[in-house]
Amino acid sequence: MKMPPWPCCPKEIPHNEKLLSLKYESLDYDNSENQLFLEEERRMSFLGFKCLEISRWVICGLIGFLTGLIACCIDIAVENLAGVKYFVVKQNIEKFTEVGGLSISLILWAVLNAAFVMVGAIIVAFFEPGAAGSGIPQIKCYLNGVKIPRVVRLKTLVVKVCGVICSVAGGLAVGKEGPMIHSGAVVAAGVSQGRSTSLKKDFKIFEYFRRDTEKRDFVSAGAAAGVSAAFGAPVGGVLFSLEEGASFWNQMLTWRIFFASMISTFTLNFFLSIYNKKPGDLSSPGLINFGRFESDVSVCGLLGALFNILNYWLTIFRIRYVHRPCLQVMEAMLVGAVTATVSFAMIYFSNDCQPLGPDQSEDYPLQLFCADGEYNSMATAFFNTPERSVRSLFHNPPGSYNPLTLSLFTLTYFFLACWTYGLTVSAGVFIPSLLIGAAWGRLFGILLASITPDGSIWADPGKYALIGAAAQLGGIVRMTLSLTVIMVEATGNVTYGLPIMLVLLTAKIVGDYFVEGLYDIHIKLQSVPFLHLEAPATSHWLTAREVMSAPVTCFNRIEKVGTIVDVLSNTSTNHNGFPVVVPVCGLILRSQLIVLLKHKVFVELARSRLTQRKLQLKDFRDAYPRFPPIQSIHVSQDERECMMDLTEFMNPTPYTVPQVYTKVTYQPCLPIGALLNEALENLPGLCETLQIIVYVGYRDEVVNQKLC
């Protein structure tokens, strides 16, 4: 039945970059408590509920274990590949330093880098574009309730793991930590379903968890396990999941997430200790270990904001002009080669020679034109994996770097990292940010020590490197609580907790003044209809009717099959949730209707068979999550005349908004899902407007209900 048209809402001119994409659907985080569900619940014994609870813990344990294992593989692969590369290049440089002709070394280095990067870029660009970048924005969106296509597939995971190994080994200014978070989430989404749709293998376990609500909880746990494995920070992982993702907070869930995080760190440690031939030594907590600090406050998120602004422009450029896979691969290779060339040039023209210490802290010390027993200090920063560079900036004794080296390094690396993020390779932004911050933090420390007469308090520039690293990363990603804990856990020392917190808060406030965080920028650039936790301050006075369009597409409780098929096939009203209006309000989803149509659950009035075929929850779970499109379902002309009884299947308790201050008495409450459908349809998807629309309802629930 159709409803009377509402007064039209104010239209706004769509802005190009801020347009929300209609290709994103929403996850159904609202449990459909229909009759089938209630019957199942009623049949289930207390023991059954206990079993479910235990399964949840088991799954979280598995997630932690597998995530840790993946982190371990990535770590070992990167170490070995990078080791071989640096060994070959170093040999070559040493050979040609004596006889002249270092340009050959440069070419060798550039070619090796480009080759690694090419492999990484090709698999991402041609096989699974969803594996590009760190994947953190995608996971944020997923946990926010937006269905990003292919984000938690097995193929994405495989490409991501191979891709990140290639890009780190290829010497790009990237880290391997961000992708771990995505990997953990994919593992979680896979394990919790007890089957793989890609591999066509169903283990017939965990069937109860085959719906978005349950899957979401496990994906939070997976993301936390990923952080935990990447930084050795289980508590930080939990906080990351909460701060960045979860709109849903629950004590039991937190404990499960915590459990997954712990298992993940533990697994990684255990296998790495075996690999390093020191079984049982669990002291290397994560993929990156800043080392233990054995021991005031500065600065701002200005650089972070600058980074974000530059990257924003660059990404817009990329979206407009670099959208063909071939171009993307070529750009990635170019960046790889340029990184090598710039690094080489910096090392070549640097004359900062440092004596080779007795403890041999450098892994690949380059002598070049330095005297015997000395090494090139610039090479410590450039001729190394970023993780090692960060560590040496934190820990090398005062005087290891001269200020000129550091400033040049900061400057070049800043632009390299900025160029690199957003390439079509799997890569994280954590480590490059830390590296930039560490470099200028150390620089700042050296300058401070040189201007203060009594340099004893300010003696250790490593502290400034740490603080700078925190500030830079905070300025770019804008996390505070979780980042503090991650940094504290990764450094293994609580002493710097307070300064790190202060710096992160400052960086956030300063940064927010100029531009949003990097992840939010990328979410916006991908036109994802992301919902923030806070409603716009002035949205209180907007009412439901002001943003609703007409006519509402809805069904009767007993509806003709033909009508349903027509509505579902209508591409202009491509909704995913429909109110069921007479005599009670309810909500039925497109996916449910598809399953019903597929199983031909019709009441054939003509043959006076009034009983519908009995369908069970299992049928819906089997079809989850890849429901076929309406076009693939054949409905004959006879069947079109049948009726379908939606009572059993609709959600009889959808979230509703009262139509405040309207004179309409027809329908005192309307499902908000339907409301949003219509609103989104009517307004051309302008971001701010949608925000306001959804906050007309109740904040949290709307996140669940964003059906578009």
Added chain:
Amino acid sequence: MKMPPWPCCPKEIPHNEKLLSLKYESLDYDNSENQLFLEEERRMSFLGFKCLEISRWVICGLIGFLTGLIACCIDIAVENLAGVKYFVVKQNIEKFTEVGGLSISLILWAVLNAAFVMVGAIIVAFFEPGAAGSGIPQIKCYLNGVKIPRVVRLKTLVVKVCGVICSVAGGLAVGKEGPMIHSGAVVAAGVSQGRSTSLKKDFKIFEYFRRDTEKRDFVSAGAAAGVSAAFGAPVGGVLFSLEEGASFWNQMLTWRIFFASMISTFTLNFFLSIYNKKPGDLSSPGLINFGRFESDVSVCGLLGALFNILNYWLTIFRIRYVHRPCLQVMEAMLVGAVTATVSFAMIYFSNDCQPLGPDQSEDYPLQLFCADGEYNSMATAFFNTPERSVRSLFHNPPGSYNPLTLSLFTLTYFFLACWTYGLTVSAGVFIPSLLIGAAWGRLFGILLASITPDGSIWADPGKYALIGAAAQLGGIVRMTLSLTVIMVEATGNVTYGLPIMLVLLTAKIVGDYFVEGLYDIHIKLQSVPFLHLEAPATSHWLTAREVMSAPVTCFNRIEKVGTIVDVLSNTSTNHNGFPVVVPVCGLILRSQLIVLLKHKVFVELARSRLTQRKLQLKDFRDAYPRFPPIQSIHVSQDERECMMDLTEFMNPTPYTVPQVYTKVTYQPCLPIGALLNEALENLPGLCETLQIIVYVGYRDEVVNQKLC
């Protein structure tokens, strides 16, 4: 108007101890978005919202500052009083050890203890019973949405601070950490309102925050600041607030809470460093500082569960028989004297003499019958404030205690602490739990070292003390995430993070198998209608109509004043929220009606003055939070005939539950507030039943809406 009666719901026999008390009201966490509110929002500029935001940060800063200051005062007072006491007693003991007649020392000690405790107990029992205990259960309830009378008053704060100083100085087996959390919460509730009702002083600031929703957020921040000051654990404080209290999660709020926590730790540090004459040295993070650990896993929550069971019985005994203030004071004094006597006896009969180290780690070493240059080891544990005892158990070198001493100490202290918690004094259970755990952890470590041939790995019993302390505390209070972080932050070392987590999880699982956590037990014993985050597993199939009673007490949109007064005065239907039913659903609160009646906002039909007196939000805010009872409002017979238009004041968007599966078509949605009212009225308050009732609605919102 009255509604048709529903079929009666299943009655259950009320159980004595599980009865919910009707004396507790609920806080109104649901913002009443009525016309007045919307008009105010509409008038407010963007700048106005920014100002509010800044005020929130300023308030959080103030909360942190004041909480830190209070912690500082408590610390200094306790140190000095306890110092004087121990000095006097030690002098006395030394005098009488030589000449004989130690019974005089015993009496002196017991009398001193009893005197301190008496002062503490008298102020609590006679002036402010709400200040008894740690206050953590009360704060949990407050954040859960239950209005515990007098819990956030200034008087409570004063009594609490003085009380905790007396009880710690009086040598009871208590800590000063728990009360800090309550103190922080009171500070927050006071500061955020910009006035003191007790002191009759209104600063005319922060008026916007005079409602339960806003106050709740600040109280979370205050509790976090309290934890932060108590343990030097800002992150732990935030997590405590989230894990124990907040049903509401929000990024901005988290950051503000975090900010308050940081300021609190910082303030405490700053003033303590001045007091200790080392200004600028911010290394002593909290009230308790476990010292820095320079560096495997056991056990269970069995002891914790035993503690809780014993305390449960004891508390039931106290509720039944010890309810007069005089008796309570006498019991407290008795415990004080017994503590001294038992301690004395233990020290007297112990023959565990240890050589006095060169570093003089003991503050009050008692020689007693030991040889010169030796001290009595039992006295280290008993003749000391609990904080110092914990620290010496963690850090004293192996061999400082012999196993017999430790086992005797553990046993006696266990019973003392169990007896002490629940006395009518301000006292925390954190430190006693840690002390018990540390003692048996150390004992376990010593035993393990003695049975393993190569004792080198198991050499440091201090580690076991730490793990044991965590396990014991976890077993008693059942926190995991926040406690892990608190312990890690307090020890200043991340290395023990993983074992602590494992131990806490184990302790929780084992403990939960037997009995609930201590705080939950006390909440239940006080018959507070506390709502847990998880609904009972089998509550899905309960519908609203099954738990609703009839008739629903509700109003028309334009209602006769006489009717309103009668309904409010009716003690048998002592509701606090009423649905407004014709023609739209809305909800109006008792407190709102009281303000309306007080301001005589009537439509006098007789004199055909159809305009009501205009009321503003300010009037409601001024009356908050102590609304007068209906009896104090005089309404004349003429006025009773007037009408009152509720449209402007009612909340037009209350939470509602559709009446699923009922045949009633009269009212498709009923405000859940009213629903709960009636349900609570009808069922005689059985705990489990109420739980189920409220989860019929939507989980989170119900917490807001618990109007009884």
